[in-house]
Amino acid sequence: MKNFWSKKWVISIVSLLLAILIVSYIDSTQNGFLTQGEPRRTKETANETQSIKVPLQVSVDTDQYYVVGYPEKVKVTLEGSNALVTSAVNTQNFRAYIDLTHKKVGQHRVRVKISGLNKQIFYKVNPRHITVNIQRRKSRTMPVQIEYNKNAVAKGYKLGRPTVSPAQVEVTGALSEVNQIDQIVAKAVLPNGISHNFERQVILVAENKKKQQLNVVIQPATARVILPISISKKQVKLHLNSKNENSDKVYSVTAKQSGVTLYGDKDVLNKIDRLPVNVDLKGIDENTTKNVALKLPKGVVKAHPSTVQVEIKVKDASSSKTN
Numbered sequence: 001m002k003n004f005w006s007k008k009w010v011i012s013i014v015s016l017l018l019a020i021l022i023v024s025y026i027d028s029t030q031n032g033f034l035t036q037g038e039p040r041r042t043k044e045t046a047n048e049t050q051s052i053k054v055p056l057q058v059s060v061d062t063d064q065y066y067v068v069g070y071p072e073k074v075k076v077t078l079e080g081s082n083a084l085v086t087s088a089v090n091t092q093n094f095r096a097y098i099d100l101t102h103k104k105v106g107q108h109r110v111r112v113k114i115s116g117l118n119k120q121i122f123y124k125v126n127p128r129h130i131t132v133n134i135q136r137r138k139s140r141t142m143p144v145q146i147e148y149n150k151n152a153v154a155k156g157y158k159l160g161r162p163t164v165s166p167a168q169v170e171v172t173g174a175l176s177e178v179n180q181i182d183q184i185v186a187k188a189v190l191p192n193g194i195s196h197n198f199e200r201q202v203i204l205v206a207e208n209k210k211k212q213q214l215n216v217v218i219q220p221a222t223a224r225v226i227l228p229i230s231i232s233k234k235q236v237k238l239h240l241n242s243k244n245e246n247s248d249k250v251y252s253v254t255a256k257q258s259g260v261t262l263y264g265d266k267d268v269l270n271k272i273d274r275l276p277v278n279v280d281l282k283g284i285d286e287n288t289t290k291n292v293a294l295k296l297p298k299g300v301v302k303a304h305p306s307t308v309q310v311e312i313k314v315k316d317a318s319s320s321k322t323n
Contacts (some may be wrong), residue, residue: 048085051077057097066137066174080121135174152190156264156301160228173216180208188225198227232266237274244282252313261304268299
């Protein structure tokens with residue numbers, strides 16, 4: 001046995017085997033070492049991972065079928081070289097889709113596919129599979145109803161005839177959904193105490209008899225709602241009433257304007273021919289001008305002007321008798 005290990009060729013072979021093992025060990029501890037099937041991750045080919053949400057497209061005969069149950073977007077995670085991944089994220093020159101061209105009416109579980117992506121980019125889709133419902137397509141034309149809170153209108157103001165444009169819209173969707181539609185509604189949200197015309201673009205919704213919103217497409221999706229809000233007005237004369245006069249004085253009370261404009265309920269205004277104005281003369285012993293706030297009757301919302309300027313002239317009663 002000793003003679004065997006003393007032979008040069010044996011020693012040479014053993015030395016070679018040891019050298020191979022040492023080199024293999026050193027290589028396995030470096031960044032460039034790859035296991036079978038693992039993508040290369042060296043500094044020269046640095047990898048990047050990014051996730052983005054992209055629209056989910058549906059391939060189906062839209063003239064005959066309507067698909068429900070799929071998300072608008074799916075999450076796609078991309079992995080590859082920095083340049084390729086960044087370019088794919090910025091340009092989004094690929095698409096996520098489900099192919100239903102050969103599917104029949106009913107419920108189906110289908111896989112989300114990706115096309116247009118560089119073959120050197122690895123990807124994952126979330127969700128990978130989705131469940132959709134293919135139904136017969138139906139369209140119908142329906143009038144638009146306006147919904148609003150009448151109690152939001154300011155006191156004394158009245159709503160005129162509301163209008164909506166367009167007055168009719170086309171509704172498209174799954175047969176089962178379209179058949180449930182009770183009305184197409186333009187919901188106008190009025191601010192509390194509104195005292196001017198309301199005009200706004202309002203989103204339209206389709207509702208069933210239980211006021212539940214249905215999943216259909218309305219074209220156009222919005223409508224212009226106009227709610228005329230007005231108030232009646234009337235110009236009336238003023239009637240001045242003096243009170244708290246000093247018995248030793250003689251007063252002459254004159255309003256700078258002969259009348260005012262009243263705003264309010266039409267029936268109330270029709271009964272008013274002149275507006276009483278109470279002028280308090282307490283403590284007034286000399287000529288003066290006084291602003292008097294108007295007291296409005298019930299049913300009258302406002303007056304213009306809201307105050308009246310009264311000129312008061314004062315004389316002693318004794319001197320008045322002498323004259």
